[in-house]
Amino acid sequence: MRRVCLTLPTNRECADTIRAAGAEAAYGADRFGVEVHLLILDSSAAPVLAGHRTVVAALPPAPGVVVHHLDEDEQRTFLRRVIARSGVAGPGRMLDLMLPTGVSYGACTNRAFLIAEALGCDSVHRRDSDSRYQSLDGEPVHPLHPELTALGLRAAEAAGLVSRSRLDPAYKDRPVAMVGASFVGEMSVDVGEIRRLDPGVYEDVIGLSVPAGYPEIWRRNLIEESFRGAGTALFTGDRTTLTSVNPMRVDMCNIALDRGVYGRVPLPPATDTIGSDYFLIHLVHDAHLPGVLHNRHIVNYHTGERRSDEGFLxxxxxxxxxxxxxxxxxxxxxxxAEAGEALLDPEGMVRASVVAGLVRDSTGLDQAEDAERLDALDRSYRKLGGRYATAADLLAGRRGRLLDETRADMTAFALLIDAWEPLIRAVRSEGLAIGH
Known part of the structure; x- marks a missing residue:
């Protein structure tokens, strides 16, 4: 039986999301006849964790659904065993990259990738704790439906199961490597207040993320589209497109990846860095691997913690x-993008060594431009005043550390890519037991 991993990483209270994910897992198992492993990776504080355990224990049993709820101690035990069996150099350092003390959007998903491999899953389907599902006629709209319909099939086979195809026929024999959609609701990055306070400052700040040299009209379009997902469009019926998926059209709260992708290259393990987990979306696109874009967008919302003074800073x-x-x-x-086909080996698999080399090369960039970005952000925040001026003071005090950490994060990412093959081999060879 085909096994898939529906994963929900969390470090906050999300009882309703756990229940909703449980229902989605049951839907997938019933509708598609697959074994769904619902994997909740929980980094929450003890009281929240205890509440989550109660919620998980109360999930209705469903045929074909296996639930795994792992706290950080359980995850750490698993990782130590995998790392030891892999024989990679610097096991302590590797454990820190896989389970850092700080918040890491990539590291939590990398742990899901490894555990999915240990469970014998063919794919990983990720959801986020600060999101919920749309509904139609009183029923939740589950992204698992388009994901399980197409993921892993040859593109030529998937073409008959989608609404339309815009894929170059040259790639019809490649498997569908990714299925994804975006979100509706609040912006994925909490910058809406900046826009309300001063649209000009908002453009200056968001413009710092746009690649240098973009024509002005493209730059403005990117700024306008950034972090807005699918806007406010409500789901009324399925629209699925077989294509080379534009990374701007999908979000990591609503994504499914085939093991042929994450089994070769992990996500960046950067800590305290929004957006660091989007790397594989770009890799799939630039390597010309087929994907399916659908419209079962997830509803995004911002938790109250982010509004507190401590959470804001x-x-x-x-x-x-x-x-x-x-x-x-x-x-x-x-x-x-320049490498294109050279990113794949003769079997159509991603060449991890090529990707690692490109990541490692990026660490040679001159930090002077990074310092200028911090200067620009400082000016913008001081213009806004209030708590943004307080944030400017905080960032100024950490200036050197931020510059060094960002470069070091890329070095660490290259190191992890180098180690990824033996880590994957270690879990595949033994099928390490996972606590339930």
């Missing part, structure tokens, strides 16, 4: 690191 650090990291990622994405 923590978020501003993550946003500043995002703005710094985009220069490195944009340089890598440009090189990925």
């Amino acid at each position: 923590a978020y501003q650090v993550r946003f500043a690191k995002f703005l710094l990291s985009t220069r490195y990622f944009n340089a890598v994405y440009a090189r990925l």
